[in-house]
Amino acid sequence: MIITTCSTKGGVGKTTLTANLAGLLADAGYRTLVIDADIQPTLSSYYPIESRAAHGLYQLVTTGAIDDTISQTTIDSLDIVISDDPDGNLDNWILHSPDGRIRMRRALTGLDAYDFVLVDTQGAIGPLQDLGVLAADILISPIPPEILSAREFARGTLAMLERLQPMQHMGAPVGHLYGLCYRMDRTVDARNVADTLRRATFGDSRGAITILDTVIPATVAYREAATARTPVHQWERRRDSQATPAARETMLQLVNELLPHAEVGCEADMPRATRPAIRHGQP
Ligand SMILES: Nc1ncnc2c1ncn2[C@@H]1O[C@H](COP(=O)(O)OP(=O)(O)OP(=O)(O)O)[C@@H](O)[C@H]1O
Ligand SMILES: [Mg+2]
Numbered sequence: 001m002i003i004t005t006c007s008t009k010g011g012v013g014k015t016t017l018t019a020n021l022a023g024l025l026a027d028a029g030y031r032t033l034v035i036d037a038d039i040q041p042t043l044s045s046y047y048p049i050e051s052r053a054a055h056g057l058y059q060l061v062t063t064g065a066i067d068d069t070i071s072q073t074t075i076d077s078l079d080i081v082i083s084d085d086p087d088g089n090l091d092n093w094i095l096h097s098p099d100g101r102i103r104m105r106r107a108l109t110g111l112d113a114y115d116f117v118l119v120d121t122q123g124a125i126g127p128l129q130d131l132g133v134l135a136a137d138i139l140i141s142p143i144p145p146e147i148l149s150a151r152e153f154a155r156g157t158l159a160m161l162e163r164l165q166p167m168q169h170m171g172a173p174v175g176h177l178y179g180l181c182y183r184m185d186r187t188v189d190a191r192n193v194a195d196t197l198r199r200a201t202f203g204d205s206r207g208a209i210t211i212l213d214t215v216i217p218a219t220v221a222y223r224e225a226a227t228a229r230t231p232v233h234q235w236e237r238r239r240d241s242q243a244t245p246a247a248r249e250t251m252l253q254l255v256n257e258l259l260p261h262a263e264v265g266c267e268a269d270m271p272r273a274t275r276p277a278i279r280h281g282q283p
Pocket of ligand 1: 011226
């Protein structure tokens with residue numbers, strides 16, 4: 001299953017979410033690949049690299065072959081295709097290639113070495129973002145519950161989905177989009193914005209969008225875990241405060257809601273997954 005994290009707004013939490021989701025799935029025993037499809041290679045250095053491949057995203061997109069692009073992280077079962085396009089040439093390349101936007105989807109088709117592929121994208125509209133979105137079976141979009149981010153979700157992200165709908169004729173249907181209230185604080189305003197999002201009908205896109213019940217709180221654990229280059233579910237296993245759940249609990253809740261077919265344990269020492277068959281294309 002290919003999961004792409006996307007938003008037309010920058011700084012909403014895409015990279016942090018992708019890294020932590022991937023870290024949890026890998027820790028549960030799923031063979032997991034992350035692809036850094038952002039020109040700013042934040043995800044590429046999120047976890048330490050144990051063995052670096054000769055190539056990365058540029059080769060994957062331009063040749064359509066994934067060979068020699070997969071690096072290994074120090075986390076068991078977690079590999080990565082790093083972003084290696086500092087001059088931003090890929091956008092132009094994709095734009096001028098007739099099948100440019102579906103290159104990643106094609107390269108990942110039939111890749112059976114992984115249970116999950118997670119793609120992080122740039123927080124701005126462009127060919128590279130389209131490439132990541134069109135590769136996905138499902139999309140997840142973090143939405144900080146403040147009015148400007150919620151409006152951008154309702155306007156920009158949904159407009160992007162509608163613009164890409166015709167790509168289904170090229171064999172690239174746009175996946176179901178899950179909105180995730182992200183970096184939620186405990187203000188009344190945040191709660192109001194989250195409630196408004198849940199009630200919204202999203203115009204023509206209704207039915208293609210679900211706002212998840214899980215919310216990711218704004219806590220320092222996510223920043224600390226990023227600094228320690230560790231998945232947040234390992235960094236914050238429990239928490240004294242009753243008001244905010246520990247990051248481990250939150251991330252488990254998210255995976256169980258987003259990927260009900262996946263088996264990740266809820267016990268203190270999460271058992272390895274039994275690796276049930278993940279049905280391709282099924283949210
Ligand atoms: N749950 C959280 N609570 C508090 N801070 C968080 C949380 N998740 C992420 N952050 C912080 O929010 C900031 C933005 O996160 P991140 O880099 O993941 O966003 P992004 O959408 O990938 O940004 P960009 O569009 O620039 O790629 C970072 O400083 C990160 O540490
Ligand atoms: Mg990012």
